[in-house]
Amino acid sequence: xxxxxxxxxxxxxxxxxxxxxxxxxxxxxxxxxxxxxxxxxxxxxxxxxxxxxxxxxxxxxxxxxxxxxxxxxxxxxxxxxxxxxxxxxxxxxxxxxxxxxxxxxxxxxxxxxxxxxxxxxxxxxxxxx
Amino acid sequence: xxxxxxxxxxxxxxxxxxxxxxxxxxxxxxxxxxxxxxxxxxxxxxxxxxxxxxxxxxxxxxxxxxxxxxxxxxxxxxxxxxxxxxxxxxxxxxxxxxxxxxxxxxxxxxxxxxxxxxxxxxxxxxxxxxxxxxxxxxxxxxxxxxxxxxxxxxxxxx
Numbered sequence: 391x392x393x394x395x396x397x398x399x400x401x402x403x404x405x406x407x408x409x410x411x412x413x414x415x416x417x418x419x420x421x422x423x424x425x426x427x428x429x430x431x432x433x434x435x436x437x438x439x440x441x442x443x444x445x446x447x448x449x450x451x452x453x454x455x456x457x458x459x460x461x462x463x464x465x466x467x468x469x470x471x472x473x474x475x476x477x478x479x480x481x482x483x484x485x486x487x488x489x490x491x492x493x494x495x496x497x498x499x500x501x502x503x504x505x506x507x508x509x510x511x512x513x514x515x516x517x518x519x
Numbered sequence: 520x521x522x523x524x525x526x527x528x529x530x531x532x533x534x535x536x537x538x539x540x541x542x543x544x545x546x547x548x549x550x551x552x553x554x555x556x557x558x559x560x561x562x563x564x565x566x567x568x569x570x571x572x573x574x575x576x577x578x579x580x581x582x583x584x585x586x587x588x589x590x591x592x593x594x595x596x597x598x599x600x601x602x603x604x605x606x607x608x609x610x611x612x613x614x615x616x617x618x619x620x621x622x623x624x625x626x627x628x629x630x631x632x633x634x635x636x637x638x639x640x641x642x643x644x645x646x647x648x649x650x651x652x653x654x655x656x657x658x659x660x661x662x663x664x665x666x667x668x669x670x671x672x673x674x675x676x677x
Contacts, residue, residue: 414595421598429636429650430607434598437633441591477630477637484638484650499654500608 397457404453411445418442427495428487436480443472523569527553572675579671586632586667594633594652609638610657612647612664619644621676628668635660 421434451465494501527550534549535541554570561568597605616622622644626637634652641648651660 414591417595417598421594424598424603426603427607429638430605430652433594433633433636433650433652436636437591437594437631440631441587441633444587473631474627477627480630481626481637484636488638494609495607497606498608499606500610500657502609502611502648 400456401453404449404456407452408446408449411442411449414442414445415439428492429484430495432480432483436476436483440472440476444469447472520566520569520572523557523564523566527557529553530556575671575674579675582667582671583628583631590633590635597652605653606655607650607652608654608657609648609650610654610660612649612661613645614647614669615665616669616672617644618676621672622647624672625668628672629664635664 418434418437418439422431425431425434447465447469451462454460454462454465530553531546531549534552535545538545557564558568558570597603614622614625616625622640626640626647629635629637629647629649636650637647638650639648640646649660651657654660
């Protein structure tokens with residue numbers, strides 16, 4: 391009876407982990423529609439999704455390990471690759487947007503990067519090496 | 520450091536040879552034994568014990584996990600609030616890290632924690648331009664990143 395109960399509780403916990411992960415994914419998709427400019431949208435798209443994917447894959451890994459007796463290294467590799475690639479994608483999207491002059495949301499408070507690209511260009515024209 | 524790891528592996532394999540047993544549990548016992556030997560002879564090595572660095576990496580990962588969870592919830596609360604009460608902006612962070620690897624890791628960690636996004640790195644690599652979702656106080660955010668990530672990365676690499 392005891393092992394049955396522990397099994398049932400474990401299954402519920404893993405289900406909860408996966409459910410929370412998918413809720414986070416849904417919320418970040420909602421943020422993608424709702425937020426006003428490119429930079430804020432990339433916050434929603436790349437960030438909340440990392441935690442969501444982490445939770446879903448961890449839930450799947452735990453289920454496979456404890457209930458099907460199969461330690462799946464592929465799922466862990468999936469987590470690692472998501473964590474390597476998603477910051478690079480977010481960074482490049484934001485950088486390309488700012489370089490091509492996509493404006494920030496009108497209620498943004500400061501922009502320290504504004505004049506930098508112009509200066510860089512001047513320096514390069516003066517000294518082409 | 521590489522030498523210490525190699526020696527540790529050799530001790531583990533010698534332990535396996537002595538028992539004539541090729542299971543992974545025997546290897547683990549041998550590895551732990553070798554780790555203890557190298558750790559006890561710590562004073563005679565020219566470099567620090569390599570487990571110190573492994574420990575620093577573990578500390579960095581746990582710090583990152585904590586930040587990830589905390590700031591994910593902060594961002595999600597901002598998203599579902601009926602009125603958008605955020606003040607986004609770009610601020611410059613002057614970093615003390617020097618080598619390319621350190622700066623890459625710092626900017627990746629900043630990108631991964633929700634609410635902040637590295638937009639660009641200055642040509643000399645000393646200034647990171649960060650887009651933050653909610654700037655109350657750029658000074659405070661800067662100090663926060665310096666106090667947590669920069670310090671933890673320095674512990675790993677130096």
